[in-house]
Amino acid sequence: MSKPPKKWKMAILIWIAIYPTVTLVALLFGNHFEKINPLPLRTLASTAIVVPIAVYALVPALQKIMYNWLNK
16 A cells, blocks of 8 residues: 655645636636625635535546656
8 A cells, every 4th residue: 555645745736726726716706706795605605616626626637647746
């Protein structure tokens, strides 16, 4: 059984997935989110989009792409 990747490497990988996704969601839906108040509800709406995309698509894809680096 192989060791899991180092936490700092996973943190970088997750950041690579999250940052562009948050930016894209803000660009695409920013005007709609501005209408949602208070701020915690606005944050809930945006994270409801970002988290599933990252968890089910981007992070697994990046883990495959970056497998060698993650396991050095």
